[in-house]
Amino acid sequence: MTSTTLFRDLDYAPGSVGDIFRLIRAGEATSRSALARLSGLAPSTVSLRVDALVRLGLVSEGGDEQSRGGRRARSLEIGASSGYVGAMDVGANHVQVALADLAGNLIVVEDLPVAIDEGPDAAVETLWQGLTSLIERNDLDADLLLGVAIGLPAPIEYPSGRVILPSFMPSWHNADLPTLFAAHTDIPVLVENDANLIALAERSEDHPELDQLLAIKLGTRIGCGIVSAGRLHRGVGGAAGEISHTAVIGESTIPCVCGTANCLESVASGGAIVARLRLLGYDVRTASEVVELGRNGDARVLDILRSAGTSIGGVLSSIVNFFNPRDVVLGGAMSASAPLVAAIRAELFQRCLPLVANDLEVRAARRPGDAGVRGASQLILEEVLAPARIERRARDLDDATTRQSA
Ligand SMILES: [Zn+2]
Known part of the structure; x- marks a missing residue:
């Protein structure tokens, strides 16, 4: 049992230390005077709050900007060096581990050999070792690791973080990674669906x-x-966005746990395409190898990629008409396949309502190579820098100061 309390989505008290930190972090106010204007607090109260944040190392002040007319406001920013977080993106064939500072900048990204078919217990051991080794090799203070988020290609129950009926790794059903990680650490550990992490990474900064x-x-x-x-x-329990088990026209090539005879994933996923090509005698194992075969212009491979794209585009058109998004962002290894993406686009725009298609942009992820770990670092930063948690750290610091002076 972990002793960590999670503050996900918890509210903050207006004008509290946590609230002031939230305003600085969001860039809404970056000087003491702007904070006073925005929060309605007295300048002296704002100064007390900011001083507490500076003592905690969470906020730093830029140098004095002197001007002839008097002293200009010093700019406040997130104290990026007072801690860092861990981010992991676990795929069927790859694992990426990264460290990020408190402003969300990636410090280092590394690929790890982790065999997910060995099951969650063995994987957590390897992931934790990989993370601690990365921390050591980058000369970082292990005590300043504030939290970790892990992305998995599976439905993840919210808010528990339990893996529920993953389609291609049955031994992971019900895996409770936060509890497994608690054997190593008492910092917050969050588990999230991998596509959700790409969605977080693709939010606009401004x-x-x-x-x-x-x-x-x-x-x-x-x-x-x-x-x-x-x-x-995420929906009520974390299942929002599980489009992969929608029935489509086409023949499944891999078994699926969902019970739908020809679901999108068993017909058109990278795993399904690999299986279909193997049945045809191709020596191919991963989605990236399929993309490479497509680049070489093999007619049969192109045919399979286009047909998969049409199936995916068809399912997407229903949800795009329903949701009316501005962006449909494509990520993951198969999104590097031009014929697949072209077929998705063609089907999507053909079936979209004009009102939906007008503002719609279908695009590649901005930095597909590390979108998963960038999203994971944003997720865990929102947790460890949540106003309620900052509030508690400021109180603990006050208590410690009072005890020392007593
Ligand atoms: Zn399915």
Whole structure:
């Protein structure tokens, strides 16, 4: 049992230390005077709050900007060096591990050999070792690791983080990674669906509140993450976006746990395409190898890729008409296949309502290579920098100071 309390989606008290930190972090106010204007607090109260944040190392002040007319406001920013977080993106054939500072900048990204078919217990051991080794090799203080988020290509129950009926890794059903990680650490550990993490990474930096986007992960399996008005939409239990088991026309080549005879994932996912090509005698194992075969122009491979794209585009057109997003972002290894993406686009635009198609942009993820770990670092930063958690750290610091002076 972990002793960590999670603050996901918890509210903050207006004008509290946590609230002031939230305003600085969102870039809404970056000087003491701007904070006073925005919060309505007295300048002296704002200064007390900011001083507490500076003592905690969470906020740093830029140098004095002197001008002839008097001292100009010093700019406040997130103290990026007072801690960092871990981010992991676990796929069927690859694992990426990264560290990010408190401003969300990736410090280092590394690929790890992890065999997910060995099951969750062995995988957690390897992931934790990989993370601690990365911390050591980058000369970082292990005590400043504030939290970890892990993306998995599976439905993830919210808020528990349990893996529920993953389609291609049966031994992971009900896996409780936060509890397994608690044997190593008492920092918060969050587990999230991989497509949800791409959706988080693709939010716009300037005005995330305007984002209406769908992130489609085209890897060994197919996933979909939803951002509405800048926030991840998980549904009641975390299953929102599970489009992969929609029935489609086509023949399945891999068994699926969902019970639908020809679901999108068993017909058109990277795993399904690999299986179909292997039946035809091709020596191919991963989604990336399929993309490479497509690049070589093999007619049979192109045919299979186009047909998969048509199936995916057909399912997407229904949800795009329903949700009316601005962006449909394609990520994952299979999104590098031009013929697959062209077929998805063609089918999608052909079936979309004009009112939906007008504003619709179908595009590649901005940095597909590390979108998963970027999304994971954003997720865990929202947790470890949640106003309620900052509030508690400020109180603990106050208590410690009082005890020392007593
Ligand atoms: Zn299925």
